[in-house]
Structures are given as C-alpha cells and as structure tokens.
Amino acid sequence: MKKKAITISIINNKGGVGKTMTVQNLSAALAEREEMVCMIDLDSQHNLTNRCENLSREEEELRICKYEGCAIEDYLANPEIPIRPLMVKKNLFLIPSTIRLAELSASLYGMNINERPSDKLKDLCNDIQNKFGFIIIDSEPGMSALMANAAKAADIIIIPINCQDALSGAGEGVFGIMDNNNLDTPHYFLQTMFENRLKSSRDIRSKLTEEAYENRFYTIIKRNEHLNIAGNLGLDIFEHAPKSGGASDFKDLAAEILSIIKRGHKK
Ligand SMILES: Nc1ncnc2c1ncn2[C@@H]1O[C@H](COP(=O)(O)OP(=O)(O)OP(=O)(O)O)[C@@H](O)[C@H]1O
Ligand SMILES: [Mg+2]
Incomplete structure (x- = not known):
C-alpha cells in the first residue's frame, strides 16, 4: 500500500x-528532493497563490475565473467535487484560494473560534493522501x-517566529486552539527573518534554545x-536564486524535517 502523506x-x-514564505519554499525544497508535495492555500489573502502565479492584485477577477471550481473554498463547500490540485512544477502542486474563501469561511465553519473545528479540511487531506508525500x-x-x-488536519505543526520582532509572541493562540480541541500534535518553532546583528534575533534564539530545545528547529x-524578490516574481527560491543563503536555509529545513520524520515524529 502506498504511504500516507504527512500533513504539515x-x-x-x-x-x-513568514508562514507563506515557509510554505512556498519548504514545499519547493521537498519537491527538489523528489518528494511529491501539495500546498494548500487556506488564507483568503491568497498570498501563496499569488506567489506561485505572478498575477497582480488588480487581476482578482481573472483569478476568480481561473480558479473557479478548483479552489480550496470550492472543495470545502462541496466535498463531492473531485480534487484536482494544480501543477506548479515537477513534483509540486497547489490547491489555490481566492478572495471568495473569506465569504465562505463564515458559512463553512461559523465565526466563533470556540466552535469545534469541522472535519472538512482533514477529510480533504485524506482524499489526496495517497497521491502525495507531503501536504503543506x-x-x-x-x-x-x-x-x-x-x-x-495536521500531523505536524510548524509555528514560525519572526526574529525581527522581540514581541512577536510564541504562537500562544496556536496553543490555545490545541488545548481547546485536545490536540496533542507534534509542533516545532521555526525562527524566520533571523539577523545576528539584531538583539531581538539573538534573544529569541536564546529563549527557544533554553525553553523549547526539543520543539525548535535547529535550522534557522x-x-x-x-527570498522576498522571488516571491514577488511568482517564483520559489530554487527557481530565482538557487545558490542564495535563502535556498540553502530551506534545503536544510527540508532535510531536518525528513530526519525528524524518519526518527518517528509522533511524540
Ligand atoms: N527570510 C526572509 N527574508 C526576507 N524577507 C522575508 C523572509 N521571510 C519573510 N519575508 C518577507 O516578510 C513578509 C511577511 O512574510 P509572509 O508573507 O511569509 O508572512 P505571513 O506570516 O504569511 O503573513 P500573513 O500573516 O499576512 O499571512 C513578506 O514580505 C515576505 O516576503
Ligand atoms: Mg501568509
């Protein structure tokens, strides 16, 4: 039997x-390693979709037409629609979103964060799990x-922490949601936008090393x-600047995740 995709x-x-930055470039790094990856854009700002396609903001109408019937909001609203992730490049696929996700999310899930999450997204991931190594x-x-x-829906949760901002917070909201729903999902902090010259970056690194050693990625x-320019051009870092420090960091992150999974990521 084919192995089940890991959902991150x-x-x-x-x-x-740095959520969207991480999804785009971690996915591309895993695809470079011959993993089959499906990204899901679950954000009505659809920055991930933009970063994969290079349409301008003004082309929203065009985007809505282009993705009619194959966007995440369509699948969630109607689980009968067969799921057709769009190919971005070799090994890399995308389920896009449009602004319509904002209109639909209220009716799909209710506005109240304290309501129990529905199983729709988890079911959708289950439907495609045999086709992919990773769903991100x-x-x-x-x-x-x-x-x-x-x-x-996640097997693994990644919580990016912006190292430019000492007050960035350590994902307290994420833990609130995990506690409310009795989720014991393995989770890892990822330091993003790190700059050694900044006190905030050094402080966050020390804090995570002291207080969350097992739950932080070694890769920073x-x-x-x-990385910034690539996203604005609708490219991932391996297409835009494969020899850059950004490409090297995301390669390291992909390798670290594969090694965590190999060791048995379940806590
Ligand atoms: N390592 C990095 N180096 C340079 N720029 C970065 C880096 N990571 C993120 N950025 C830039 O920082 C900004 C925020 O990143 P991103 O959009 O990934 O954050 P986000 O958490 O997805 O935001 P939102 O909460 O709005 O969805 C973007 O302009 C992105 O290009
Ligand atoms: Mg984002």
Whole structure:
C-alpha cells in the first residue's frame, strides 16, 4: 500500500511571521528532493497563490475565473467535487484560494473560534493522501476558525517566529486552539527573518534554545532579500536564486524535517 502523506500546517495567529514564505519554499525544497508535495492555500489573502502565479492584485477577477471550481473554498463547500490540485512544477502542486474563501469561511465553519473545528479540511487531506508525500497548509493570521481547522488536519505543526520582532509572541493562540480541541500534535518553532546583528534575533534564539530545545528547529531561516524578490516574481527560491543563503536555509529545513520524520515524529 502506498504511504500516507504527512500533513504539515504552518500556523501562527500573529501576522507577517513568514508562514507563506515557509510554505512556498519548504514545499519547493521537498519537491527538489523528489518528494511529491501539495500546498494548500487556506488564507483568503491568497498570498501563496499569488506567489506561485505572478498575477497582480488588480487581476482578482481573472483569478476568480481561473480558479473557479478548483479552489480550496470550492472543495470545502462541496466535498463531492473531485480534487484536482494544480501543477506548479515537477513534483509540486497547489490547491489555490481566492478572495471568495473569506465569504465562505463564515458559512463553512461559523465565526466563533470556540466552535469545534469541522472535519472538512482533514477529510480533504485524506482524499489526496495517497497521491502525495507531503501536504503543506498555509493559514491566515488571527484567531480564525480556518486556523483551527488547519491545526486539526495536521500531523505536524510548524509555528514560525519572526526574529525581527522581540514581541512577536510564541504562537500562544496556536496553543490555545490545541488545548481547546485536545490536540496533542507534534509542533516545532521555526525562527524566520533571523539577523545576528539584531538583539531581538539573538534573544529569541536564546529563549527557544533554553525553553523549547526539543520543539525548535535547529535550522534557522535568515533574512535574505532573494527570498522576498522571488516571491514577488511568482517564483520559489530554487527557481530565482538557487545558490542564495535563502535556498540553502530551506534545503536544510527540508532535510531536518525528513530526519525528524524518519526518527518517528509522533511524540
Ligand atoms: N527570510 C526572509 N527574508 C526576507 N524577507 C522575508 C523572509 N521571510 C519573510 N519575508 C518577507 O516578510 C513578509 C511577511 O512574510 P509572509 O508573507 O511569509 O508572512 P505571513 O506570516 O504569511 O503573513 P500573513 O500573516 O499576512 O499571512 C513578506 O514580505 C515576505 O516576503
Ligand atoms: Mg501568509
């Protein structure tokens, strides 16, 4: 029997911490290693979809037409639709989202974060689990019901921490959701946008090493302008600057995750 995909949700209620950056480039790094990867854009801002396609913000109408019937909101609203992830490049696929996800999320899950998450996203992942080695979910900021569903669907949770910002918070909202729903999912902190010259970066690194040694990735994603530029061009870092520090960091992260899984990631 074919192995079941590992579902990784990248979540943090805090915005701008590098969730989408991590989903795009971790997925590309795993695809470079011949893993079959499906990314899911579970954010109505659809930054991940933008980063994979290079349509401008003004082309929202075009985007809605382009993805009609194959966006995450369509599948969640109607589980009968056969799921057709779109090919981004070799080994790498995307289930996109559009602004319509915002309209639908209220009716799909209710507005109340304290409601129990539905099983719809988890079921969707189960439907495609035999086709992929990894399913990697991007989530929106804020204490949204979508984030709770991403947490519920995950085998592994990654919580990016923005090292530019000492007050970035350590994903407290994520732990609130895990506690409320009795989720005991293995979770790891990922330091992003790290700059050694910044006190905030050094402080966060020390704090995580002292207080979350087992739950932090050894790999640190450093601030690297190529990562920024690649995303704006609709490319991943391996397409844009394969020899950059950003590419090297995401290669290391992919290797670390594969080794965690090999050791048996379940706690
Ligand atoms: N390592 C990095 N080096 C340089 N720029 C980065 C890096 N990581 C993220 N960025 C930039 O920081 C900004 C925020 O990153 P990103 O969009 O991935 O965060 P996010 O957590 O997904 O945000 P949101 O909560 O709005 O979805 C983006 O402009 C991105 O290009
Ligand atoms: Mg994002």
